Each structure stands twice: as C-alpha cells, then as structure tokens.
Amino acid sequence: LSAASALPAAAAELPRIVERDGRHALLVDGAPFLVLGGQAHNSSNYPAALPRVWAAIRDAHANTLAIPVAWEQIEPREGRFDFSWVDTLIKEARGNRVRLVLLWFGTWKNTGPAYAPAWVKLDNRRFPRMLDQDGKPSYCLSPFGEATLAADRKAFVALMAHLRRIDADKRTVIMVQVENEVGTYRLARDHAPRAEAAFAQQVPAAVLARQAPPAGRPAQGSWRAVYGEHAEQYFHSWAIASYIEEIAKAGRAVYDLPMFVNNALREPGTPPQAAAPWKGDFASGGPTWDVLGIYKAAAPHIDFAGPDIYMPESAKVSANLARFQRPDNALMVPEMGNAAGYARYVYQILGRGALGVAPFGIDYAAYSNYPLGSRYTDRRMVEPFARVYAAFAPMQRLWARWGFEGRTHGVAEGDDRAPxxxxxxxxxxxxxxxxxxxxxxxxxxxxxxxxxxxxxxxxxxxxxxxxxxxxxxxxxxxxxxxxxxxxxxxxxxxxxxxxxxxxxxxxxxxxxxxxxxxxxxxxxxxxxxxxxxxxxxxxxxx
Ligand code: N0T
Missing domain, CATH: 2.60.220.20 (putative beta-Galactosidase from caulobacter crescentus)
Incomplete structure (x- = not known):
C-alpha cells in the first residue's frame, strides 16, 4: 500500500475542477477552494528570491502562490533534470501554509522562447522558429516543430512525475499553467512547409463543432473557405492549442492535476480583425475570447483559459470577465495588475463565482511593474489586496461553495462612479x-x-x-x-x-x-x- 492510499478518501483526492449547471468549482482536498492568490515576479523562481515572495504573500493574506518553473532551470543540459528549485519551493510553501500554482515556462513565455534552455534557443534547425509569408524566421518557436514538442513534453512529464513523487500525499501544488501567454506578435501564423500543408487541409470536425463558421460561410472545407478573414488566426490558435494539448495530456497521464492556459487579452469589444499581414494588436493564436471554442476542441486536457487583466478600465474588466466565464470555461483570473485600482475588482471576480484571482507581482523583489502595475514594491503595493483578502480569508471555503451553488454576486465601483x-x-x-x-x-x-x-x-x-x-x-x-x-x-x-x-x-x-x-x-x-x-x-x- 502506498502512503497516499492510506489517507482518508477525501483527503487523498487530487485537486480537480468540476462543473454543475454551468458553474464551476476547484475542489481541493474534496471541497471547493477559493484561490486568494498572488503571482511572483518572473525572475523569482530561485530559492534566494523566496524570502521576499513569502513576506509579500503573507502580508497579502493570500492562500496560494503562482510562481514559474522554467524549462531552462529543470533541464539546463538535455536529459539531465534538476528539481532542486521545485523541492525547495514545495517545502517552503508547506512551511508557509500556502498552496502553489506552478507556471510552466517552456516553449512559450509571453510568446517567446526566453525560458527554454540554451540548447533549445540556440538550435533553430532542430527547434525551428515560425516562418513568415516571405520565408523569414519569426522570433517565435513553431508549433509545428516536432522535436520542440517532444522535448518540451519530455521535460513537462518529468516535472509532473516529480510532483507526483513528492507531493501526491500533501497536494501543495493545486494547478499547473501550461506555457504562458502564448501566441505570436506581428505574424498571424506559421508558413513553414508543414504549416502550409496543414493550412490547406479541411478544418477538423471537432473544431467546426465548437467554433461555428461565420454567417454565410460554408459549414466545412479548408480553413480559408470556412473562416475567411479569420482563417489564419484560427488556424494558428488550433496549431498552438494542439501543441499544448499534447503536453498537458502527457503530463496529466502521469499526475492528473487541473491545467489551464492564460491569455494576454485582445480588446473585449472590437470586431475580430483580418490577418495577412497581421494587423491584430494582440498575439495571434493565443486563447483570446474569440477562439475559446477552438481551444476547447483542440485541448480537452486544458480545463480553462483565464484572462490576464491589465486593461484597468472598469467597462473592459466587466466585458472581459463576461467573455471568459462560460458554461464550458470556468472563470479564474490567473493574473491582474497589482496597482491599487485593481483591488476593487476582487469583489466583482469572486462575486461572479470565479475559482479565484492572483494579482501579479505580489513579491517584495525590488522591481516595480508601473505603469502596468503598482509604483511600489513594499507594503503599499500589497495592502489594497491584503485588506480584501483578509475579509474573505476566514470564509474562503464557504464562499467557494456558495459560488459553486450560484449564490454569489459582486460589483466593483465603475470608472463612472454610478450606482x-x-x-x-x-x-x-x-x-x-x-x-x-x-x-x-x-x-x-x-x-x-x-x-x-x-x-x-x-x-x-x-x-x-x-x-x-x-x-x-x-x-x-x-x-x-x-x-x-x-x-x-x-x-x-x-x-x-x-x-x-x-x-x-x-x-x-x-x-x-x-x-x-x-x-x-x-x-x-x-x-x-x-x-x-x-x-x-x-x-x-x-
Ligand atoms: C504578463 C506579465 C508578466 C493593456 C507582465 C502582461 C507575466 C505575463 N504579461 O508583468 O510578464 O509573465 O503573463 C502583458 C500585458 C501587456 C500590456 C497590456 C496593456
């Protein structure tokens, strides 16, 4: 008998996301859990950075820390894995009585390969970049790179196997984000030969079933025929989502934690734009609100796509929350600006029955994300969120249950200050x-x-x-x-x-x-x- 099977049934249950009547809950230790989260800075994924992270998380009254695990740090040399960071992190999280959301920075971090190991970044032949319409390489690794997928998947599976080994009994890690803010800026899709061949194929039936062709378009056919001016963006979304699916599926096969993707938002209201050359002001291929159906079809092992909220206007926050909260997509805000003006949105988000929220940069490292976030890197940054979290914290499990039961509502003061x-x-x-x-x-x-x-x-x-x-x-x-x-x-x-x-x-x-x-x-x-x-x-x- 393993140690895990000796635990009482409820306590031994792995975290998972459940749906009922179009509402969702994240079950942790068998009951709905409210993520009162904070995300560390991008470079705080080293043991020496943790004291300043824990101090901020503690001051924030957060119950969950979201923090990167970088491919470059767990596999600095191909095939040689080093999980010392993960071991230290989990041990200290337990000591601080905080749960973890791990952010897998692999092939794509804000669309680029910065967190991939040097042996990946420096080998364009084995790990190809996307090609533009003139055959020139983009900065972004191609979702059609078979060796890239195999290597990322291998590292991710090693990470999940390690988590299973060291954490299945305590479940400190409750969710895993696969890649970070994926997509490609300034290019709608890959034009490499494999990509071109795939683009000429019929749209898969699973995609058609979840992402309806625009009015007046044929019900099936090539990407171009079915989706017209959206074809390149939709195709790229399918290609990236399919790549992520392979990673998530393989990871969950060894350790079945909830998994999600996060999105650098496009404007919630603008009509979807034409591509070729790409004129979108957002990353093509990311899980933007207009392509969630494609992500659902191509990546069934991803539980949800969450909005990273850095557009501070109240009308846009409301619109983005509505775009991402769907019966087939649990609402969770994986990132949000940490400027004081965002704190009021916690009421709206948790009132809508979200799984939770994590302001970005809840970390006393000497790095301010102003103007995206707070000017401050000390208590003044944490305090507006800390007050709200302190009020929710004692009733966090109750609130999560009420949200799942559809009993909760929330508002944030609008920029117009109106009732x-x-x-x-x-x-x-x-x-x-x-x-x-x-x-x-x-x-x-x-x-x-x-x-x-x-x-x-x-x-x-x-x-x-x-x-x-x-x-x-x-x-x-x-x-x-x-x-x-x-x-x-x-x-x-x-x-x-x-x-x-x-x-x-x-x-x-x-x-x-x-x-x-x-x-x-x-x-x-x-x-x-x-x-x-x-x-x-x-x-x-x-
Ligand atoms: C976020 C964070 C981190 C309306 C920025 C936001 C994090 C990544 N990217 O601090 O880099 O890892 O997910 C991009 C927001 C762009 C500006 C939007 C203005």
Missing part, C-alpha cells in the same frame, strides 16, 4: 459609491463634497444569498440598499438584522455588533476597511 443594481432572489440590491455614511447627497450644500479617499474608484461589494431572506455581504466604500423584488415585490420589506462580524475558520458566524439606527437609516454604509455583514431581511403583506 449599480444586483438582482437577487426576491430582492434587489442597489449599490452606490462616494456616499457619506450619514444622510443623503441632496443635503449637501456643496455637491462637489465627497468622502476623503474617494478621489479614485475603490469601492466594491460581494453578496452571497444564503437563504430566501439571508445574505452575507462583504465590501468596502459602498452604500447598499435592499428592496423587495420578485416574490417580495409590492410587499412592505425591511431590514431585520445587520450583524457585523466574521466567520471563524470552521464556518461558524461570530457576531461582533448589530448595526441599527444611524448605521442603517441611510443604507448599509461600508467603510474603507472591508467589512462583513450578515443580513436578515423581512417582509410583511400590506
């Missing part, structure tokens, strides 16, 4: 921002008078409906009012109780005080510090 409504079962919540805690705006002599600290949008609220008239609400810098709707429309409705408190780690509610009087007469006014309320509403027939 938003949430449709609940029998109730409607109206959430407004930049309100003082007492009274109404109409009372103010100066309509430009706003609360301190509200110059930039930073409010957010997430609500779980735990019963017909019961809610758990968590948020900051927002005013919430509930009114009857649906079954309660037209009834006299009222707030019965608004307890402020927290859940203990075991799921038991601990009341600290009950909001009433001034604290409820003008709505529920959540302060700057994230606050958890347990609400009971009531209604009487008029």
């Amino acid at each position: 938003q409504t949430l449709a609940l079962d029998g109730w409607q919540a109206t959430v407004s921002f930049r309100e003082f805690q007492f009274g109404e705006r109409a009372w103010l002599k100066d309509q430009n008078d706003y609360p301190d600290g509200s110059a930039a949008p930073n409010g957010g609220v997430a609500i779980a409906q735990t019963g017909p008239n019961e809610f758990v609400l968590v948020g900051q810098r927002a005013r919430i009012k509930l009114s009857g709707a649906g079954a309660n429309a037209g009834k006299m409705t009222m707030l019965v109780r608004a307890e402020e408190g927290r859940f203990d780690g075991a799921g038991k509610w601990i009341m600290e005080r009950n909001w009433n009087g001034d604290q409820t007469d003008y709505g529920l006014n959540l302060p700057a510090e994230p606050t958890v309320l347990k609400l009971t509403m009531g209604s009487v027939e008029q």
Whole structure:
C-alpha cells in the first residue's frame, strides 16, 4: 500500500475542477477552494528570491502562490533534470501554509522562447522558429516543430512525475499553467512547409463543432473557405492549442492535476480583425475570447483559459470577465495588475463565482511593474489586496461553495462612479459609491463634497444569498440598499438584522455588533476597511 492510499478518501483526492449547471468549482482536498492568490515576479523562481515572495504573500493574506518553473532551470543540459528549485519551493510553501500554482515556462513565455534552455534557443534547425509569408524566421518557436514538442513534453512529464513523487500525499501544488501567454506578435501564423500543408487541409470536425463558421460561410472545407478573414488566426490558435494539448495530456497521464492556459487579452469589444499581414494588436493564436471554442476542441486536457487583466478600465474588466466565464470555461483570473485600482475588482471576480484571482507581482523583489502595475514594491503595493483578502480569508471555503451553488454576486465601483443594481432572489440590491455614511447627497450644500479617499474608484461589494431572506455581504466604500423584488415585490420589506462580524475558520458566524439606527437609516454604509455583514431581511403583506 502506498502512503497516499492510506489517507482518508477525501483527503487523498487530487485537486480537480468540476462543473454543475454551468458553474464551476476547484475542489481541493474534496471541497471547493477559493484561490486568494498572488503571482511572483518572473525572475523569482530561485530559492534566494523566496524570502521576499513569502513576506509579500503573507502580508497579502493570500492562500496560494503562482510562481514559474522554467524549462531552462529543470533541464539546463538535455536529459539531465534538476528539481532542486521545485523541492525547495514545495517545502517552503508547506512551511508557509500556502498552496502553489506552478507556471510552466517552456516553449512559450509571453510568446517567446526566453525560458527554454540554451540548447533549445540556440538550435533553430532542430527547434525551428515560425516562418513568415516571405520565408523569414519569426522570433517565435513553431508549433509545428516536432522535436520542440517532444522535448518540451519530455521535460513537462518529468516535472509532473516529480510532483507526483513528492507531493501526491500533501497536494501543495493545486494547478499547473501550461506555457504562458502564448501566441505570436506581428505574424498571424506559421508558413513553414508543414504549416502550409496543414493550412490547406479541411478544418477538423471537432473544431467546426465548437467554433461555428461565420454567417454565410460554408459549414466545412479548408480553413480559408470556412473562416475567411479569420482563417489564419484560427488556424494558428488550433496549431498552438494542439501543441499544448499534447503536453498537458502527457503530463496529466502521469499526475492528473487541473491545467489551464492564460491569455494576454485582445480588446473585449472590437470586431475580430483580418490577418495577412497581421494587423491584430494582440498575439495571434493565443486563447483570446474569440477562439475559446477552438481551444476547447483542440485541448480537452486544458480545463480553462483565464484572462490576464491589465486593461484597468472598469467597462473592459466587466466585458472581459463576461467573455471568459462560460458554461464550458470556468472563470479564474490567473493574473491582474497589482496597482491599487485593481483591488476593487476582487469583489466583482469572486462575486461572479470565479475559482479565484492572483494579482501579479505580489513579491517584495525590488522591481516595480508601473505603469502596468503598482509604483511600489513594499507594503503599499500589497495592502489594497491584503485588506480584501483578509475579509474573505476566514470564509474562503464557504464562499467557494456558495459560488459553486450560484449564490454569489459582486460589483466593483465603475470608472463612472454610478450606482449599480444586483438582482437577487426576491430582492434587489442597489449599490452606490462616494456616499457619506450619514444622510443623503441632496443635503449637501456643496455637491462637489465627497468622502476623503474617494478621489479614485475603490469601492466594491460581494453578496452571497444564503437563504430566501439571508445574505452575507462583504465590501468596502459602498452604500447598499435592499428592496423587495420578485416574490417580495409590492410587499412592505425591511431590514431585520445587520450583524457585523466574521466567520471563524470552521464556518461558524461570530457576531461582533448589530448595526441599527444611524448605521442603517441611510443604507448599509461600508467603510474603507472591508467589512462583513450578515443580513436578515423581512417582509410583511400590506
Ligand atoms: C504578463 C506579465 C508578466 C493593456 C507582465 C502582461 C507575466 C505575463 N504579461 O508583468 O510578464 O509573465 O503573463 C502583458 C500585458 C501587456 C500590456 C497590456 C496593456
């Protein structure tokens, strides 16, 4: 009997992603898990960098660290594997009581081969680059490179086999990202002979079934015939997804962890663009929202594609979350900017029932991602996220379950600062921002008078409906009012109780005080510090 089979059934269960009624959960140790994550910097994948990573992760109250494992570090010489980094990482993660999402930086890291070993990068003959329409090599390794695929797959399988050996009993590693922000900039697809031959073939039936031809196009035929001006981008997406599938499938055959890909987003709203020469302002072939069907068809061993959110505008964040949350694609935000303005989106993301989120650069290395992320590399960078995570952390398992049950909702303050409504079962919540805690705006002599600290949008609220008239609400810098709707429309409705408190780690509610009087007469006014309320509403027939 192996050590693993001696464990109780639930505890020995490997992490996995499950779907029910179009909603998803990441099961860890047999129960839904909420990823309150942080991602380390790209060069922090060495033991000496870890103290600054753990310090930031601890300050953030994160339960999960996403961090690279580079092909160049585990296989610096072909066939000689060195897993000392992985061993140190897992040992220290356990000591810090943090789970891990490993990021496999192999053939493609932000589309380029920078993290591939030198013996790969320096051998274009064996590991070919893509060719453009004039036969000139691109920077990007070709998805038709058979030796490249075989070598990447071999290294990845060795990594997964090692994880199985050292981690199957504890399951510190809960997910693996396969490659990073794949695709190709400035070139729509490969033009090497093997690629040309494949491009002339019929679109596979599995792809047609998941990625419908545009209106007026034939239902089958070559890529060009079926997808017209999208043909090159779609074909390249299929080629890259098929390559990733081979790696993920082989890795899962030895150790079956959930696997995903991440996407450097294209604009959520623009109509898909024509290629040849490539005019797209995004990487062709990556898992952009418009080709998720192709990824589903070509890469069934990839559980989901997640959006890396670096477009800070609230309207784009909402649009991108909607694009990536589908019955066939669990929502998880593998990366998000770590500037303060992104913290409010955690409420929206977790309120939508996402598996979780990981701001990028939760790491005290002396490297700032400004203007993509925060200016700061110290506590000032971590703090806006830390406050929100601290509020969710004690109820993380409950929240993950409620999300899976479809009970959760969330909003982030919009760039327009306007009120938003949430449709609940029998109730409607109206959430407004930049309100003082007492009274109404109409009372103010100066309509430009706003609360301190509200110059930039930073409010957010997430609500779980735990019963017909019961809610758990968590948020900051927002005013919430509930009114009857649906079954309660037209009834006299009222707030019965608004307890402020927290859940203990075991799921038991601990009341600290009950909001009433001034604290409820003008709505529920959540302060700057994230606050958890347990609400009971009531209604009487008029
Ligand atoms: C991300 C990160 C890291 C609207 C950037 C984002 C990470 C990679 N790439 O810090 O490199 O490994 O996945 C690209 C965003 C481009 C700018 C978009 C502006």
